[in-house]
Each structure stands twice: as C-alpha cells, then as structure tokens.
Amino acid sequence: MTFSFTATPEFDYMAYFARHIGVEVNGHELVVPGSLGKGHIRKFLFDADFKITMHSYLLNEDLVVNRTASGQGNELITIFFYSNEHPLGITYNNDPGIHFSQRDESAIQVTSNDLSSTIRFPADQQIHYVVVAIKPARLAQLLKITAPNSVIRAITGKGNSFLFFEEMNAETKLLLKNLSEVNFYEPLANFLMQIKVQELLYLLFRKLSARESTVHQAINSADAGRLLYIRNAILSDLSVPPVLPELARMAAMSETKLKQLFKQTFGETIYNYYQQARMEEAAFLLRQGRHSVAEVGYEMGFTNLSHFSRLFERHYGLNPKKYSLT
Missing domain, CATH: 1.10.10.60 (Homeodomain-like)
Structure with missing residues (x-):
C-alpha cells in the first residue's frame, strides 16, 4: 500500500490516511480495520502550531509513505521518533536510504518540511513511532535559549532547510513508552501529553544544543539522499575505515562539502x-x-x-x- 501526500503546514496526516484506507476517524483516533491489520493512530492537538501523532500498528502489507515538499517554504518542523527494534528504510531523492532502528540508536530525525522523502514500513511487524509537528516560532518560544547554537538557530529560524539525526538514549525510549501508556480517554490526557511531549523535546534539544556551533549549510533532498548513501557505505563494513576522497566521489560532492554536511547532519565527523x-x-x-x-x-x-x-x-x-x- 502506498500513501502519498504533500507536506504543507496544515496537512492532517491522520484525516487523510483515514480517507485513503476508507475508515472514519473516531474523535482523535483512527483504528486500523481488520482487513489491513490491527492497531491505531492517535493525534493530540495542543494548538494550531503544535501537535503529536502516535502510530502503533501491525499491517498485513508493506506501507510506503511518500512525502512531497509543498514548495511553499519552510513553516513547519517535523520530528520523527522511531522506537522499534525492527529497521525501516527512509529514502530522500530516491537514493538508497538509511535504516532506522534502535539497534544503532540513531532513531530521531529532525527535518524542515521542504524535503521530500519515502519511508517503507514492513508488513507483519509491530510498528511504533511518534511524529511531533511544531512551527519554528512556537518551538523558539518553548526553548527560550538566550544564546542558541547554529543548529537551534537553523531549526527555529525562518525559511531554513535542514536535516538532523540524533541518537535515541534510554531516557528517551522510556519517555516514549510512557507516552504510549497514557490513558487516551482520561479527562486531562491532552494536558498530560503536552507536558510529556515538552519533556521529550527537552531531551532532544538538550543534545542538539550541545553540538558545535558552525555556519549552517542549507540542505536539499538530493544532498540528503547522498548523505544517507554515504552513511550506509560507512556502516556496510566496519572493519574498513572510511576514505574521504572515495566517499566524496561516491557522493558527487567536494570533500569539504561532504565533511561539513555530514557533521552538521549527524553531529559527528565521518571518522568519529x-x-x-x-x-x-x-x-x-x-x-x-x-x-x-x-x-x-x-x-x-x-x-x-x-x-x-x-x-x-x-x-x-x-x-x-x-x-x-x-
């Protein structure tokens, strides 16, 4: 099954996905019909500029989600937390993608909404992931960092293109588990969820704000695809150290650009x-x-x-x- 959408700030994933599979949304919950599998999608809307969507299901067939950039600029930050042991594939620009899993703990992605991507969720495997969508001004208001580094400035600024990956530590995994266990029907569930989601953002941005501050390089879908290709090449044989000129040739980038974009995106130099x-x-x-x-x-x-x-x-x-x- 393939689900395609355009990433505008107002896009409601759950509502459009429900229409795609022919089911009704019950309040803020979509229940996966038995013909497709089992599980649910739940959404908590804190404000028009801040929401969380929680996915938990097992499907009878692969689900391919195609996100296309709207071309309307960057007015939304998407933060993707993948909390499964089973890997899934994420692709940018139709290049060979990255495998997300808790195995390597690189399971958090922060991106602007002007990057097109494809995610493939495998059939017959339990899938758990959370997406926080927030507008830059709202995030800046929440963080209130007086001297933000280049990463925070890029994310909370206006019109920036960015892609950052961060590892998922034990504290974040536990908080995601607690989020999934909140009683959806409890009267103060929305209030409790907002507190916990802000804590989730705190854990993430505490790490991102500790990154070295350098001049931010804008990134596009083609760059993102090449970076994920290089990451896969590095990890494909850990007995062999990476050779920068070879990687630059594979990425069709200069060595300087590859070094800068890799460290900016993954938070480490290629060798580290x-x-x-x-x-x-x-x-x-x-x-x-x-x-x-x-x-x-x-x-x-x-x-x-x-x-x-x-x-x-x-x-x-x-x-x-x-x-x-x-």
Whole structure:
C-alpha cells in the first residue's frame, strides 16, 4: 500500500490516511480495520502550531509513505521518533536510504518540511513511532535559549532547510513508552501529553544544543539522499575505515562539502561516526555472548587487541572482557 501526500503546514496526516484506507476517524483516533491489520493512530492537538501523532500498528502489507515538499517554504518542523527494534528504510531523492532502528540508536530525525522523502514500513511487524509537528516560532518560544547554537538557530529560524539525526538514549525510549501508556480517554490526557511531549523535546534539544556551533549549510533532498548513501557505505563494513576522497566521489560532492554536511547532519565527523558505530557493533556482539573478545576485535578490523580494548573502554567505561560479563 502506498500513501502519498504533500507536506504543507496544515496537512492532517491522520484525516487523510483515514480517507485513503476508507475508515472514519473516531474523535482523535483512527483504528486500523481488520482487513489491513490491527492497531491505531492517535493525534493530540495542543494548538494550531503544535501537535503529536502516535502510530502503533501491525499491517498485513508493506506501507510506503511518500512525502512531497509543498514548495511553499519552510513553516513547519517535523520530528520523527522511531522506537522499534525492527529497521525501516527512509529514502530522500530516491537514493538508497538509511535504516532506522534502535539497534544503532540513531532513531530521531529532525527535518524542515521542504524535503521530500519515502519511508517503507514492513508488513507483519509491530510498528511504533511518534511524529511531533511544531512551527519554528512556537518551538523558539518553548526553548527560550538566550544564546542558541547554529543548529537551534537553523531549526527555529525562518525559511531554513535542514536535516538532523540524533541518537535515541534510554531516557528517551522510556519517555516514549510512557507516552504510549497514557490513558487516551482520561479527562486531562491532552494536558498530560503536552507536558510529556515538552519533556521529550527537552531531551532532544538538550543534545542538539550541545553540538558545535558552525555556519549552517542549507540542505536539499538530493544532498540528503547522498548523505544517507554515504552513511550506509560507512556502516556496510566496519572493519574498513572510511576514505574521504572515495566517499566524496561516491557522493558527487567536494570533500569539504561532504565533511561539513555530514557533521552538521549527524553531529559527528565521518571518522568519529565510523568509530562510534564500530564500538556499538562490538558491544552488540559481546552482549550476544557468542564471540570472544579477540573474535570481535578482529571482526571490527583491529589487528592490535590492546588498541581495541583501550578504545572500547574509552567508549563504555569497561574493557571488552568485563563488558561481556555484565
């Protein structure tokens, strides 16, 4: 099933999706019909410029969501929290996309509404995700940061094009779980949800506001697609360090532009992002308990296991052997 829409600030996803599948919205809830699967979509409208949509369902067929930029400028911020272990694919500009999952914890996307994207939700898997939509002026009013960095200025400014990814830590995962458990029919549910959503935004923007402040580079859908392609290339073989000239050639960008846009979007340099992913994969393999420390180190491309142990301990506070026993 394919659902396509144009990303205007006034667009109501739930209402249009209900029309697309031929069901009625009951208050602020859409119940997925049995013929398509099971689950629901719920919406809390705090004001005309601030709302949250919560998705929780299992579908009988793949769902492909195509978002097309309206061409009317940037008047809405979309913040996407994906809280599933199962990966899903996000594509910009029809380029090979990024896989979202809690496995690598890079499951939060902040974007302006002038970027076109495609998200594929797999059939027969439970899907949970939350979308916060807020206008820049309202977000700036909520944050009240006296000296915002370039990331916050880009997001809350007028007419900026941006795409940022941030990791989802344990605190954010727990808060998303608490959001899903709010009694939808309780009289003060809307009030409680607004408090919790503001806390969710606090956790995210606390991290974004800590990023290094540099000159913001505008991004378009083609740039976004290339960046996700490069990210996939980096993560495809963590035993091999990234080579900047090769990545720049693959992205059809200058090395300078690639370095700037990658760090701006993902919050880390290309090499640091690779090194962090390398350590996270090593930690995952060690937690499984099916590999020795030496096997994990060699699989991650380390020929010097002492070097592997030092780097791992720098990331996790424990050497690999102790970590595998926790």
